[in-house]
Each structure stands twice: as structure tokens, then as C-alpha cells.
Amino acid sequence: MDKEHILSEIRRLAEANGGRPLGRERFTAVTGIRELDWSGKYWLRWSEAVEEAGYEPNPFNLKFNDEQLLEPLAGLVRELGHFPTQAELRMKRGVDPTFPDPKTYRRFGRKAEQALALVRYCDASTGWSDVGEICTSLAAAPTPDEADESDAGMLPGFVYLMKSGRHYKIGRSNAVGRREYELAIQLPEAIELVHSIETDDAPGIELYWHQRFADRRLNGEWFSLTAADVKAFKRRRKFM
Numbered sequence: 001m002d003k004e005h006i007l008s009e010i011r012r013l014a015e016a017n018g019g020r021p022l023g024r025e026r027f028t029a030v031t032g033i034r035e036l037d038w039s040g041k042y043w044l045r046w047s048e049a050v051e052e053a054g055y056e057p058n059p060f061n062l063k064f065n066d067e068q069l070l071e072p073l074a075g076l077v078r079e080l081g082h083f084p085t086q087a088e089l090r091m092k093r094g095v096d097p098t099f100p101d102p103k104t105y106r107r108f109g110r111k112a113e114q115a116l117a118l119v120r121y122c123d124a125s126t127g128w129s130d131v132g133e134i135c136t137s138l139a140a141a142p143t144p145d146e147a148d149e150s151d152a153g154m155l156p157g158f159v160y161l162m163k164s165g166r167h168y169k170i171g172r173s174n175a176v177g178r179r180e181y182e183l184a185i186q187l188p189e190a191i192e193l194v195h196s197i198e199t200d201d202a203p204g205i206e207l208y209w210h211q212r213f214a215d216r217r218l219n220g221e222w223f224s225l226t227a228a229d230v231k232a233f234k235r236r237r238k239f240m
Helices: 002-015 024-031 048-054 064-081 085-094 102-110 111-123 129-141 144-151 176-184 202-212 227-236
Strands: 157-164 167-173 189-197 216-219
Touching: 002 048, 002 111, 002 216, 002 227, 048 157, 064 085, 064 102, 064 111, 064 129, 085 102, 102 111, 102 129, 111 202, 111 227, 129 167, 157 176, 157 202, 167 176, 167 202, 176 189
Parallel strands: none
Antiparallel strands: 157 167, 157 189
16 A cells, blocks of 8 residues: 555545544545554554644544543533433544544443443533433443342432541431431441432432442441542432
């Protein structure tokens, strides 16, 4: 494969794409020019070929960090009003070449794990609280193995956050006041209710928060949470 032919194809397709060069995978799909036709022969990286053709490499064709992946995903969730399907991700990529390749989201895991990563991003960023709300129910959905460990079916109730000393308990109950009383007579230190979330799927929402704060778990349902963690929990009021 001639080097000048590859460069001319990069330029031709870039002009047809509004002056933006195509990414490596899309270029191959359109032209049939494979990576082995140029990699190690003319250039080591696709960005080098794009630069020699006279264009700035598209940053989305380089390796993404998590923020570069999650911010455009948050924008798409807001646009759709729900977490996108794979078909919707591909469609977005088709009309907007700057949108990350859907395959790059696999680094976060399955769909529920992707939603959880997005919820964490939204909580840590300003202006995305509506997107975090949209994604929380999906992020709370247990995998088949986790579902076996939780109660069968969806059970209404409350998921609560209580504090005793320096530590926090995340649990569920259909009567938060009664549960607070039960714990108060069991624990050596006073316990206080910090916040509760009403939901029609208490096992699922409880599991979501346990997963979310897994790296802060002390024992059982007890966690060592930061002020930001508590603030994130208190932002949630109801999940139906």
C-alpha cells in the first residue's frame, strides 16, 4: 500500500467530514486500508499519519481518560432522558465523530457498572445532578449473582443512613423509626438517623449504596464515609 495513497485518503475523507479526520477504525471501515498496511511501515501511531496529512489528531482518537468518556456520555443521557442502549451509542457516534467509540465504555464493565461510574462522575461534578438521578436506578440493578443474595422480588421500604460515633450504617427497613430504636439499644454509642430514601425496591437500592461505598466498608453494613459521601446519599430522596 502506497504511503501517498493513504495520506490522500485521510485528506479526502477529512474534507468530506467537515475538516475532521476520521478515527482509525472508521477509516479502515470506509477505505479497506488496514492497520497492517501502515503501522510499523510508515507510522507507529494513527495520530502520526493524521498529522502528516496536515491535520490535528482528534483527541477522541487518542486514549481516553475517564472524564473524557463520562462527560459526553452524561450529555447523551441528558439528551435522551435515559441511559443509552448500544444502538443509541453507535448512532450518536455515527452523527458525531467526536463522540467516543462505544467499545471504549467496556472499561467500566457491564451496563449497570457503566451507570454507576457515571453516577459517581455526576456526584463529583457540578451541573449533572439530573443525569445522576436518571442513572441511579440502573446502577442499583443487581447482577444475577447479586440478585440471588438479595431478597426475591422488589420490596418497598426505606434505605437509611445512620451514624454511631465516627461510623455509618447503610441498611433497609419498612419502619425507619423502629429500626433506629432497635439499634439504639444494641450499640454502646448513640445512633442518629442521617437520612432515609423511600423506594419500591429497598433491596436493590441498598445494594447500590453498598456497592458504591464498597471501598469504605468496615464490616457488614458499617462504613467509614466522608462528608462528600454523606452529601451524595442525602441528595437522594425517593426512588420508585
